[in-house]
Amino acid sequence: MNSLGQLLAFGAGAFCLGVTLTLGVIFAMVSRHSHEDNSEGCLGIFLNLIGLSLAAYFFFVAVTN
Numbered sequence: 001m002n003s004l005g006q007l008l009a010f011g012a013g014a015f016c017l018g019v020t021l022t023l024g025v026i027f028a029m030v031s032r033h034s035h036e037d038n039s040e041g042c043l044g045i046f047l048n049l050i051g052l053s054l055a056a057y058f059f060f061v062a063v064t065n
Contacts, residue, residue, distance in 0.1 A: 006065045013058030020051030 027044030 003065065006062045009058045009062035009065060013055045013062060016051055016055035016058060020048055020055060023051065024048050 023044070027048070031044070
């Protein structure tokens, strides 16, 4: 790591990835134990995709900075 910006971007990417994986586990458990149609739903998938793309962006910024 050359600069503080890279360190902050990597930390933000790791934080986003952790939050996304935690939300993914929560939504998976909720969908597994719901009695309706056992699907995760669009909200869970949408939130996970946003979190993953944000983490990928921060990792990209950390690598290219």
